[in-house]
Amino acid sequence: MAASEADLGRSPVALTINGRRTVLDAAPGERLLDALRRAGWLDIKESCGEGECGSCTVLLDGRAVCSCLLLAQSAEGADVVTAAATGHRVVGALRRAFVEEMGTQCGFCTPGMVLAAADLLTGDGDPDEAKIRRALAGNLCRCTGYHRILRAVQRAAAELREEVQP
Amino acid sequence: MFVQSVVRARSEVEAAWLVYEGKPATRLIAGGTDLMLQLRRGQRQALALIDLRRSGMDHILENEHAICIGATATVAALAQHPGIRAHFPALHTAAATLASQQIRNLATIGGNICNASPAADLVTPLLAYDAVLRVRRGDDVREVPVDRFFTGPGQHVLTQQDLLVEVVVSKPLPSEGERSRFLKLGFRGAQVIAVVNAAVSLRLRRGLVAETHIALGAVAPTAVRAISAERLLRGEKLTPEAIAAAAEAAVDDISPIDDVRSTAGYRRRVVRNFVRLALEEIAAQVAAETAHGSQRSRSRA
Numbered sequence: 310m311a312a313s314e315a316d317l318g319r320s321p322v323a324l325t326i327n328g329r330r331t332v333l334d335a336a337p338g339e340r341l342l343d344a345l346r347r348a349g350w351l352d353i354k355e356s357c358g359e360g361e362c363g364s365c366t367v368l369l370d371g372r373a374v375c376s377c378l379l380l381a382q383s384a385e386g387a388d389v390v391t392a393a394a395t396g397h398r399v400v401g402a403l404r405r406a407f408v409e410e411m412g413t414q415c416g417f418c419t420p421g422m423v424l425a426a427a428d429l430l431t432g433d434g435d436p437d438e439a440k441i442r443r444a445l446a447g448n449l450c451r452c453t454g455y456h457r458i459l460r461a462v463q464r465a466a467a468e469l470r471e472e473v474q475p
Numbered sequence: 476m477f478v479q480s481v482v483r484a485r486s487e488v489e490a491a492w493l494v495y496e497g498k499p500a501t502r503l504i505a506g507g508t509d510l511m512l513q514l515r516r517g518q519r520q521a522l523a524l525i526d527l528r529r530s531g532m533d534h535i536l537e538n539e540h541a542i543c544i545g546a547t548a549t550v551a552a553l554a555q556h557p558g559i560r561a562h563f564p565a566l567h568t569a570a571a572t573l574a575s576q577q578i579r580n581l582a583t584i585g586g587n588i589c590n591a592s593p594a595a596d597l598v599t600p601l602l603a604y605d606a607v608l609r610v611r612r613g614d615d616v617r618e619v620p621v622d623r624f625f626t627g628p629g630q631h632v633l634t635q636q637d638l639l640v641e642v643v644v645s646k647p648l649p650s651e652g653e654r655s656r657f658l659k660l661g662f663r664g665a666q667v668i669a670v671v672n673a674a675v676s677l678r679l680r681r682g683l684v685a686e687t688h689i690a691l692g693a694v695a696p697t698a699v700r701a702i703s704a705e706r707l708l709r710g711e712k713l714t715p716e717a718i719a720a721a722a723e724a725a726v727d728d729i730s731p732i733d734d735v736r737s738t739a740g741y742r743r744r745v746v747r748n749f750v751r752l753a754l755e756e757i758a759a760q761v762a763a764e765t766a767h768g769s770q771r772s773r774s775r776a
Contacts, residue, residue: 338521338524358515359512373576374577375508375577378506378511378512379507380504383507428580447578
């Protein structure tokens with residue numbers, strides 16, 4: 310049998326995933342996407358695998374990145390957040406808003422959309438429509454036509470602003 | 476060929492020595508947004524990777540004279556930096572519109588330069604601003620002007636022992652009245668490699684063009700300066716005639732090809748229009764500022 314990348318010795322990568330300290334086993338050239346999915350984080354999706362579609366987005370130390378372009382070994386010590394995160398205020402509000410606005414159809418792009426929007430709303434609590442569209446320009450959805458996704462992000466932003474102002 | 480080891484550099488010094496002593500088939504990885512795909516597609520090979528993500532070279536330091544950008548500063552950090560926005564608007568625009576937020580959060584200025592794509596968005600502004608690249612070999616540091624860095628598509632002057640550590644862009648004096656623009660054409664407003672990109676910087680003295688750099692990307696084996704267009708403009712007023720002549724001349728400064736993104740003929744048309752548009756925008760900005768300035772002095776009087 311031909312040698313494959315996975316046959317090479319894996320080494321431990323210690324990081325935090327959704328608030329829990331975890332150790333992933335990753336081969337030297339392996340993508341964070343593959344190491345995470347193997348560890349059971351199946352809410353992270355792969356579509357294009359080339360950084361074009363945003364399905365595999367995770368928050369890495371608070372910023373949205375494509376996990377298909379990141380070396381798993383590079384994530385040593387990092388704080389990774391996925392769309393399944395519990396206790397993450399912004400991600401939670403977005404998840405609820407996507408349900409309430411029906412901002413999802415087949416659902417495959419949704420985790421990436423939620424996390425790209427989380428990156429935006431963390432830095433800007435009241436973005437206009439153009440800013441939201443720009444922030445989501447790296448995420449492709451082939452079902453919704455984006456309109457309801459846009460509304461979901463606006464709704465989450467409004468909810469988060471209300472929470473802040475008592 | 477599979478990657479068999481990854482070494483994480485913890486400082487610039489450690490990175491420089493790891494590179495200096497690196498075995499053949501060792502490559503540097505920072506953001507990984509180009510290299511990870513090239514490795515998967517077999518377009519580039521590596522047995523060992525030196526990971527620069529945590530090497531502490533991601534500073535953006537501003538002083539009176541210049542902004543010094545560490546090689547692993549991300550494109551997102553460039554786009555957010557107020558000093559870059561104020562003094563180098565073409566670099567700001569190029570960074571803010573490069574790819575997508577997910578890519579900007581990973582991709583680094585050093586990677587955009589060293590990948591040496593003729594279409595690299597940050598390179599045309601760096602050419603327009605005469606940036607200097609600081610290159611380290613072991614403990615020795617040398618400076619390479621960006622216009623002498625690239626030798627062909629994917630190729631540059633660095634050897635296996637060299638590490639790009641910093642990009643230095645010198646600020647124009649306020650009295651030099653520099654204006655600049657970045658323009659990019661792609662199939663959509665985001666997530667695209669440029670069909671053509673252009674960065675133009677221009678300094679006026681007493682209404683005449685004192686200096687101008689016109690940099691064009693994706694229209695030659697490396698990003699290029701439109702030298703003959705620049706020469707036509709120096710010493711001239713920024714009139715519609717001078718602008719039209721410069722735009723026409725720029726077409727002779729490029730050597731575009733047909734490829735997956737466009738044709739040589741279309742790229743020539745875009746270059747002509749981009750040079751004209753950038754210069755017209757700068758002329759309009761100057762006119763607006765002059766009108767605003769005289770209004771202000773009238774109201775003060």
